[in-house]
Amino acid sequence: MRDLLIALTVLGFIVYQVYFDKNNMGFVSAAPLYSGKYVEVYGKKDDIATEAMMRYLDDAGVNFNYVRLEKQENWEFISKRLKNAGDERHHWDLPIVDINGQITTNPDPDKIIVKYLNASS
Numbered sequence: 001m002r003d004l005l006i007a008l009t010v011l012g013f014i015v016y017q018v019y020f021d022k023n024n025m026g027f028v029s030a031a032p033l034y035s036g037k038y039v040e041v042y043g044k045k046d047d048i049a050t051e052a053m054m055r056y057l058d059d060a061g062v063n064f065n066y067v068r069l070e071k072q073e074n075w076e077f078i079s080k081r082l083k084n085a086g087d088e089r090h091h092w093d094l095p096i097v098d099i100n101g102q103i104t105t106n107p108d109p110d111k112i113i114v115k116y117l118n119a120s121s
Contacts, residue, residue: 026104026105026107027102027103027104027115028082028085028086028087028103028104029085029101029102029103030081030082030084030085030098030101030102030103031101032100032101033098037100037116037119037120038064038065038098038099038100039057039062039063039064039065039097039098039099039112039116040064040065040066040067040097041053041054041057041064041065041067041095041096041097042074042078042094042095042096042097042098043066043067043068043069043094043096044068044069045068045070047094047095049093049094049095049106050094050095052109053095053097053107053109053112054066056109056112056113057109057112057113060109060113062112062113062116069094069096078096078098079092081098081103082096082103085103087103092105092106093105093106094106095107099112099115099116099119100119100120102115102119
């Protein structure tokens, strides 16, 4: 029984990894909002994950624009953008990060830095 649980756990992890590799590591593609490199962080005030992402980007020297989702029009904008890019969920974990039209939710900050540094200007 223990071996079966271990095997199922390993299989689940592999399926998860393949899914995210196939889907560009959790990113969906949309038309860029601006010409040139950019990062937009969508989040809410006092959200721990959003604040951590912004602190991490600041520490790494990445310029970004913070968009507050307390404003309904901002929430509607990013929701529509995600759905148009093929993300059909009705709930997204924060922060939502857009790097030159590559959008992801609650990402690993290191992946954001790498994607930003590898993006063309």
